[in-house]
Amino acid sequence: MYNRQDAFYKKAKREGYRSRAAYKLIELNKKYEIYRNGQYVLDVGCAPGGWSQVVAQMSKTRIVGVDLLETGEMELDRYTFIQGDITEQETVDKVLAVSSGYDAVISDAAPNTSGSKLLDHVNSIELVRKIFYFACSVLKPGGNFVCKVFEGEDRDALVKEMRVHFEFCKQFRPEATRKGSFEMYVIMKGFKGLKSE
Template identity: 45%
Template sequence: MSRARSDPDRKLRKAKGRTASSARWLERQLNDPYVKQAKADGYRSRAAYKLIELDERFGVLKRASRVVDLGIAPGGWSQVVRKLRPKAAIVGIDLLETEPIEGVTIFQMDFMADEAPAALSQALDGDPDLVLSDMAANTVGHKQTDHLRTMGLVEAAAWFAIETLAPGGAFVAKVLAGGTDADLLGLLKKHFRAVKHAKPPASRKGSSEWYVVAQDFKGRE
């Protein structure tokens, strides 16, 4: 990726009423080369480059023809899929409202709702060969609780992948520092022939996020 240069000396003008934390966040955004590049390339978020970099390393989009995007908002990952695999069928889901993306079916609903998995599968009109999950639970400020809640989403996403993927398919999900929990890692290794962890360069250095990439789904027994 051709990255725009950041300006380490750039400072924000002080704004009345802005908290110190919001000022730090805004300054980081303004000086983030991925944020600048996302605007230049027409992507809705810098997260698009995480998928691009994971694809460059693992080729997860190489044969994707039916794709599920869990936690689609604001839509950057589906934009990447549309660009790199323009003929792929894509369906996404998120609690948050997501602006329409041409060629993408979007559900605004809770992935954990009983009816969500069936809605996603029916919209694709066939088994997906790639399940993407950039979901993370809303944080409550308690590290252990936040970890458990997010990993609960990852586990639900993994089971969805196992129950719906076509043979040979792949599953990519955001996890937290330390990687995938032992039980979940064992589950993925049971059902996929290759399971690896990666932290794409687009993930901020201070971020606790990693990604698990499970490829070559063995199929359901």
């Protein structure tokens, strides 16, 4: 159950982040350097905007955020928001119109939860697989990709399928992840292209 009064929620309120999720990206980037200053970053499933705020703290980084939902006024520099479903070609075309090559694709996207752990897992795997292949079509060679996956029996097979296209792959659960949550993050660095093994 979501505890709105938890420590990261309060911290986000205090520090002006739009979501407690911001602290997950801060931790992920500190540990794995997924993006660097001056790079082009694509934030998939960006609403309400915490991750984009974190990326924008770097003075020269350009960010494109995509979500099904509106984020409202973001007031960020070097930021473009696209409202749409990342699994639809129309949205992909809009993302590519902004830039045809991204240094990093960061995805915190998740399906709506249903209360069934199995169904949520299956939906998450399906969504992440689509986001992964989309990311491969916009990532520069050597680029990095992070995605959120709900744990379950198909996770290992998905990670195996994705990792062969990258130099480096790790799974990580940030401290800011809510207690009892079954989400985790897969970090992949050094995109090698979509060649088959």
